[in-house]
Amino acid sequence: MEIFHKHKDNISLDDETLVRQCQHGDPEAMSCLIVKYQDRIYNTILKICTNRDDAAELTQDTFVKVLESIHTFRGKSSFYTWLFRVAVNLTLNHCRRRFKLSPVSLDATNENLEKQRERLGSILADSEKNDPARIVQQKELLQRVIDSIGQLQEEYRTILVLRDIEQMSYEEIAQVLDIELGTVKSRLSRARMALRDLLETVLT
């Protein structure tokens, strides 16, 4: 049974049209929505859950869940925020389950953070000398930043990823996380400060 076809030309169609076609059972429209958003959803989930296998499965689960219930979508919010809301909720539920199964030692985490700070400081010092290994070190720096995001509290990590990586507006974040606009501002500020504390030696 063939229900999907790749018609990338249709990706240029706006979400509203694609969703309407999906609601009428058009498999091509479903395919277009997946191709259009799969990288962004995967990237966001990966930055929150920090595991590639889990991110791939959660991305798949997100699209299956959304396409299964697309007939219930009434357009009160945009499809984009609805899709990300499902993705974030699935990811956070998964993270909570995983945390329950394998709790991390706080002592070990603190030790790792200290080592990470020292390492970042040395990377920054070297990178400013503009030596030939700078590109490699910059890559390592980016990886350290990603690791630091993973060390943040769940709510800080999520809002930081949505704003600074997915580049969502405050209003979109409020819809995805189902929180007030004022909460978005204060939580985002605290999240940035928390990350800055982790990267203190690098960014000051």
Place this chain on the structure above:
Amino acid sequence: MNEEHKIDADELISLYLDGQATQRQKTELKRLMVHDAALLDRFKALKRQTAVLNALPVETAPAGLLDEIRSEMERKMILNNFADNTKISAATTHLFARRLMASAAMVLLPLGLLALVVFQIVKRPSGGLVDYEPIGGFAAQGDPSAGTDTASVGLVDELPFNGVLVLKTDEYSSVNTTVKQAIDKQGLMAQAFPERTVNVTRFYITAPPKKVAGLMDSLAAVRSQCRGVALQVPGPEDGAMTEIVDPQAKQIAALLFEDSPQLYRRLATRYAEANQKGDSVFAKNEGDPELDETGYPAPSIPTLAGNYDVQDRTVQLTIQVERITEE
């Protein structure tokens, strides 16, 4: 600087960096930074941090994600259709049963009345019934074996095979996908019910042995992605399991099609022992009456229950994919 002031200033920085600060907030922030060197440092640090975050590489979704979603959607559609059909069938059956009962009532009610009239006619004035000799006297003979002989030998729908194929891998997602695709390829999606946790996925399959054998062939390639493959089947003793390490396709096929429970258990035990030692069970062994010249086990003696084509019967297989987590 008090704590409240600090929190407000940090929020101002955040708003400013996002282009969300009003003109008044911008002016206020600049004024604060002129008088507070620490705040100015935080501003610079956050500005650089935002630039680094914006520069993070965008990870692309794994290839084949679209196909995986398609397979999952198709499987769910099949299951939903099956459920809908079942509902229709149940409703139809219920309606039919009601009509049948109504018809039976219409027939039985006059018969019951007629029986009552006859009963009144043949009833003795004393209250007893007329004595009749039973025809042939079967009931009077009281055969002790009556009732037990009538127990029919029911057809057995399942072959003895009931195994768990364990795949241990550190490429959990990829192996899961391959298994799903293999099941799909064999047209077994409707008979395969997956159960997934973080580290273990189980696919419960009930299907004819030929289909399951085809599935095993499709899974040959997945072995290279696994650190351990084993087949667990019921052992010779009740409750015990026999584990066949690294089972060969021929071994699995032989077990799948085996009709006799006794020979099935013996074969499983033999395979387990041979694989443990690294021997080839399918090497030519003239002295072995249970293996024919092709290496497959000789057909067992047909039983009453199994005296028909095994292809019409089913086997149960669970494919269990286990994630190997790094220490």
